[in-house]
Amino acid sequence: MKTPAFWYRPAGALAGLLAPAGSLYGLGGALRMWLTTPRRAGVPVLCIGNLVAGGAGKTPVAVSILQALTARGVAAHALTRGHGGAERGPLAVDPARHGAADVGDEALLLAEHAPTWVARDRAAGARAAAAAGAQAIVMDDGFQNPALAKDLSLLVVDGATGFGNGRLVPAGPLREPVARGLARADAVVVMGDDRAGVAARVAPLPVLRARIEADEAELAGRRVLAFAGIGRPEKFFDTLRALGAGVAEAHPFADHHPYREDEVRRLLARAEALAAEPVTTAKDAVRLPTALRDRVRVLPVRAAWDDPAALDTLLDRLVAKGGRRGEAA
Incomplete structure (x- = not known):
């Protein structure tokens, strides 16, 4: 579904009406945590999660960390649920x-950056990755999944919107109460300018600062x-405007939307009528019909760290845990 706008406004009548359902959602999550015994993968597991439903920038952070671990000589594999896909796994992508x-x-x-596994059962996926030679596992999402024990958990929070209206799904964007989530986290990554006061809210947890960057100077002045x-989706549209592109029209779709061929052809025809170039995200591009992908421009992005040394310190802890386990074996 599309992210409801009222999730990121001061709690109003609709949020209040849905609050009892949010309480039940939170209770269900808590029971799942209490009743599940986490299982070890045999190698260090780093979880990149968040507390809200919707885009906070987890995947670019996960890619950045996979690259950093690989540069250290660590055979890092990615693990994800495979949201939007039919395969249950464990499956090597x-x-x-x-x-x-x-x-x-x-x-x-x-999978463009590291061996990647899809598994609805995260613990089984982690074991499969370890059996295939993974020396460390980077989970993209799964912070609220208690089945797999985590050695290091980073919460990614959008600095512009923070935790929204502070309500649980469906009354707000929260997957669980903020305090409960912060109690299991090792550090918080604030993406972009901290206009929502996230750093103060998550203290005393360490705060890393990063931002999503796009290197597309050719879009400046283009329609x-x-x-x-x-x-x-608004974050993507704002990024284009910040690059100097003239956004003639912006078309938001639901997260993980599976694009139909007729739908994309209509977008292409509309772009032609507006004398505009069709542009989308890398995440959307892989969901376009194969025959039409080369007709849409893709804007690649990456996570850029304000203080890379702070990230290195956390990764040192993860790598050290892997070394201690190897010595024990």
């Missing part, structure tokens, strides 16, 4: 064979038709 309908969009993006099916 092969971009030459699998599409977004099989393994989901995030899995395909992660574009933008479309995106991500957690918060």
Whole structure:
């Protein structure tokens, strides 16, 4: 579904009406935590999660950490649920064979950078990765999934919107109460300018600061038709404007939206009528019909760290845990 606008406004009548359902949602999550015994993967597990439903920037952070671990000589594998895909796993993702309908969009993006596994059962997926030679596992999402024990958990929070109206789904964007989530986290990554006061809210947890960057100078001054099916499409549209592109029209879709061929052709025809170039995200591009992908421009993004040394310190802890386990074996 599309992210409801009222999730990121001061709690109003609709949020209040849905609050009892949110309480039940929170109780269900708490019971799941209490009744599940986490299982170890045998190798260090780093979880990149968040407390809200929707886009906070987890996947670019996961990619950045996979690259950093690989640069250290660590055989890091990615693990994801495969949201939007039909495969239950554990399954090693092969971009030459699998599409977004099989393994989901995030899995395909992660697989461009490291061996990637899709598994609804995260513990089984982690064991499969370890058996295949993973020395560390980076989970994209899964912070609220208690089945797999985590050695290091980073919460990614959008600095512009923070925790929204502070209510639980469906009354707000929260997957669980903020205090409960922070109690299990090792650090918080604030994405972009901290206009919502996130750093003060999460103290005394360590705060890392990062931002989503796009390197597309060619878009400056160009007229574009933008479309995106991500957690918060407005962030993508704002990024294009910040690059100097003229957004003639912006078309938001629900997160993980599976694009039909007729739907994309209508977007292409509208772009032509507006004398605009169609542009979307890398996450959306893998969900486009194969025959039409080369007709849409993709805006690649990456996570850029304000203080890379702070991230290195956390990764040192993770790598050290892996070394201690190897010595014990």
